[in-house]
Amino acid sequence: MKPIPFFKMSGSGNDFIIIDNRAAVVPEDRLERLVVGACRRKMSVGADGLILIEPSDRVDFRWRFFNADGSLPDMCGNGARCAARFAFIHGIADRQMAFDTLAGTIEATVGEHGVRIRMTDPARLKTGFPLDLDGRTVMVGSVNTGVPHVVTVVDDIEAVDVVRTGRLIRFHPDFAPDGTNANFVADGPGGRLLIRTYERGVEDETLACGTGNVAAALILAHDRGLASPVSLTTRSGGQLTVHFTMKGDRCTDVFLEGDARVIYRGELWEEAWLT
Ligand SMILES: N[C@H](CCC[C@H](N)C(=O)O)C(=O)O
Numbered sequence: 001m002k003p004i005p006f007f008k009m010s011g012s013g014n015d016f017i018i019i020d021n022r023a024a025v026v027p028e029d030r031l032e033r034l035v036v037g038a039c040r041r042k043m044s045v046g047a048d049g050l051i052l053i054e055p056s057d058r059v060d061f062r063w064r065f066f067n068a069d070g071s072l073p074d075m076c077g078n079g080a081r082c083a084a085r086f087a088f089i090h091g092i093a094d095r096q097m098a099f100d101t102l103a104g105t106i107e108a109t110v111g112e113h114g115v116r117i118r119m120t121d122p123a124r125l126k127t128g129f130p131l132d133l134d135g136r137t138v139m140v141g142s143v144n145t146g147v148p149h150v151v152t153v154v155d156d157i158e159a160v161d162v163v164r165t166g167r168l169i170r171f172h173p174d175f176a177p178d179g180t181n182a183n184f185v186a187d188g189p190g191g192r193l194l195i196r197t198y199e200r201g202v203e204d205e206t207l208a209c210g211t212g213n214v215a216a217a218l219i220l221a222h223d224r225g226l227a228s229p230v231s232l233t234t235r236s237g238g239q240l241t242v243h244f245t246m247k248g249d250r251c252t253d254v255f256l257e258g259d260a261r262v263i264y265r266g267e268l269w270e271e272a273w274l275t
Pocket residue numbers: 014067073075076077078079147148181199200201202208209210211212
């Protein structure tokens with residue numbers, strides 16, 4: 001099988017393998033093996049997710065987004081910024097574009113120093129309810145920003161055991177069967193929020209989670225009456241900005257702004273994912 005060209009890209013430290021699959025270069029019958037194999041750290045390229053760019057007769061392109069474990073979530077905010085810049089670099093779309101995801105159509109604007117995407121309208125925003133975590137009651141909020149998120153506010157972001165507590169939330173029976181992502185937020189300098197995220201489908205802490213940053217911004221804006229935009233600093237030190245209109249529990253015109261960096265361009269050889 002011919003090696004498959006790809007870009008390795010990063011949105012605030014959330015990293016992705018992106019493949020132009022408009023000519024169907026990826027073997028459909030071994031797709032999950034390719035995703036899981038290529039996303040393995042150390043043994044292969046390593047990534048939090050893999051994105052296939054595919055043709056569309058409606059919008060500039062459609063995508064398939066895979067978590068590192070091969071699961072197929074509806075949306076990925078950091079991945080969407082990277083996919084948009086990938087499409088612009090490859091002449092698949094102009095700076096202003098639209099592409100289809102399982103969560104709906106995403107509009108994107110590729111700037112000189114970052115990408116701005118219009119998120120799908122958030123759903124089921126709920127704040128200030130208790131969650132029993134191993135006998136400990138924690139107050140949380142939840143919202144679907146393309147994928148499900150739970151957000152809890154902590155005093156010290158460094159002190160959080162993101163994997164242990166994140167897993168308790170991720171697999172909590174209240175969010176079965178699909179589970180949820182778990183975000184921990186604290187106040188940072190200059191009115192910024194500090195955020196750490198345990199990501200479903202990566203099953204670990206990631207250095208940033210775009211939809212999680214949006215979830216945290218909306219839940220804290222709702223609880224604290226914060227005005228748009230809300231700025232957040234991710235675990236990598238990356239900066240994300242969330243713009244929104246909020247009326248009661250209804251949020252519209254939600255935009256996520258941040259970086260979309262090309263790390264390198266490569267070729268994926270079969271031995272890098274078949275083993
Ligand atoms: N792992 C998430 C999808 C990717 C979300 C994240 N990488 C983002 O930037 O939004 C899930 O299965 O719900």
